[in-house]
Amino acid sequence: MKRGVIISAVLHVLVIAVAYFGLPILFDSPKIETSPPMAIDIVVPEKKPQKSEQNAVPPPKPEPAPEPIKRPPPLPPLTSPVPAPPPLINPAPAPKPTPPLPKAKPRAKKVEKPTRKKLKRVVRVAPKPKRKPSPPDDFRKLLKDLTKRKKSPPKPIQKASRIIRPKQIAVQSEHARRQVENELSKKVRQQIVPCWNIPGGVKDAQKMQISIRIMLKRDGSLLGSPQVVDRVRFRTDQSFRAVAESALRALLNPRCSPLKLPYGDYDIWKDITFNFDPSEALGP
């Protein structure tokens, strides 16, 4: 009898302890990020004070008093990159910066010129998916080679995602989570790859894997600045730094930020660690 009581008591304590520590995690769903609201950079007041002098009456309007006092217009040289102004960029002309290639721009629009009028695939409809096939060569080996050798067929990038094997405790939710992660990984990759300008001639490309971690806000924009994981090497190895900075530019580029990701999965994609690896693109 006594033994039973003791065992029962121990089990109860155990259960209570587990419940105390474990259950809150179960019920803790919507974490509302309460980071201090990013002061939207009021760039405008730099110009206004000069113009406002022309008006006779000194207007109080340029300065909605409380907020900007803390962050005066001169740009904070600090961590947070100035959030890109909303009137973002014109999608169409942007991605092809090299003027000598005339075919870049009009392609998306004027594809349907020939006689067959496929009214379904008319120009207006979603120019975006059409634009994707335009640089097919970029995603293969990027270094030029005049020999017409049989190269091994280039790996299509979309398949580069890692399929992680489910744990031994094959749980439904784990598997589903992995699938979601793979999908998100793919979406993120598709958005960042066009912005990564790889330093083409870098030496020892196979030793240049760069790990960078970012935190994101719910709208897909950066929270804080990207962190290069290997800081020592970033400080000491100039080639590594050059490649790392190219990766950082890819992440900070207004054309690829904010990331467009499903709202509902925010908990999964709010914290991303990138592995930038130029070795495949630059060949042996």
Place this chain on the structure above:
Amino acid sequence: MRKKKLKDISRIWQNLFAFSVISLVVWAVPANATLKVDITSGKIEPLPIALPDFFGTSVKSQALGRDITRLVAADLERSGLFRPIDSRAFIQGRGSLRVRPNFPAWRQINSQALVVGSTEMRPNGQLRVEFRLWDVFAGQQLVGLRTDTEPRNWRRVAHIIADAIYKRITGEQGYFDTRVVYVAESGPAKRRVKRLAIMDQDGANHRYLTTGSELVLTPRFSPTAQEITYLEYRAGKPRVYIFNIDTGQREALGDFPGMTFAPRFSPNGKSVIMSMAQNGNSDIFVMDLPTRRVNRLTKHPSIDTSPSFSPDGRRVVFNSDRGGRQQIYVMESDGSNPKRISFGNGRYATPVWSPRGDLIAFTKIAQGAFYIGVMRPNGKGERLLAKGFLVEGPTWSPNGRVLIFFRQPRAGVGGGKPKLYSVDLTGFNERVIKTPAAASDPAWSPPKR
């Protein structure tokens, strides 16, 4: 009996309950906080960079500032790694730029880097030049430098600034403060006049070093000094000379038995490696410059020629037909352990080890055409970068990123005159280098110290 059963049952339920709670908790803990994404491809494009004209306080300093800015932009653009943005696209006005860059305005025109500089004439007559390189996305300064110099050195200042920008962005030494020596050819084909000529890497400050009365060939720069070694024919005999560009002093390396070819400096500048032909056999020798002692490296009945040291001085790459056809071999610097590294179809010649150590450039002749190519020192990763009726004689920039070679079209096409070209090691950005006359046999200097 019943009591015992009840106790057992209740214990079983308790265990079950504990187990289920525990497992719920285990499942509920988030597996790994960070989502992992691999980025293994991208694009290779020149970096868009904005270079507004440097500010100046006086008319003279403004003019110099403008010239300097344009030269920096030209250097960077010619490297193929940067794309200066047309100034008409700039949004931020010069007045406010002088105070501080407005990064959103530069981002809007897709500028990823920004150079802001100023020039000033000092009271002592010197020109002070100052500049900053900004990372536009991060809004941070990357490099800031200032220098005082004679106003007439403005070209060198511009090259040094371009070097600093290049180095900060690519991580590698710049090569803009360098020169190229080559053989200038003129006269009819039967009576060709060949003179040594030298110019800045952008073609400026061109001058001739020899008169053309003697035939000159294969100039090669020392990696450590402003000296070249070259071949000159006197009375039908070739001799190796060392020529100091700055002092104009010239010295013969001695008379060698037989014909001497393709001399090159060692990485420390203290010896010269070359091939000598005697009785139809050609072998590789090294001469120690201070002592003039000659060491023989190859002892093979085949033709061994065109030697080039690795940048650490430990190995030598050369050309040999000991396998039946011209191929590329690598051996230790004492001549031991020669190994063939080229295995493609065709003949290989003029191998040159990159100063960066990771590539060997060569000339290849296959299927009736000439090519300039690169491969790794182990022979893998062969890539052909340029092609022509005749292309030959690759030489590396001091940072091992760019090759200059010469291309000669068929007689009749362009008069059959050779010209100099440069190409990036990625195979892109092939450009012609303007010279006053036909040009061949280029060699690239180290940066001036």
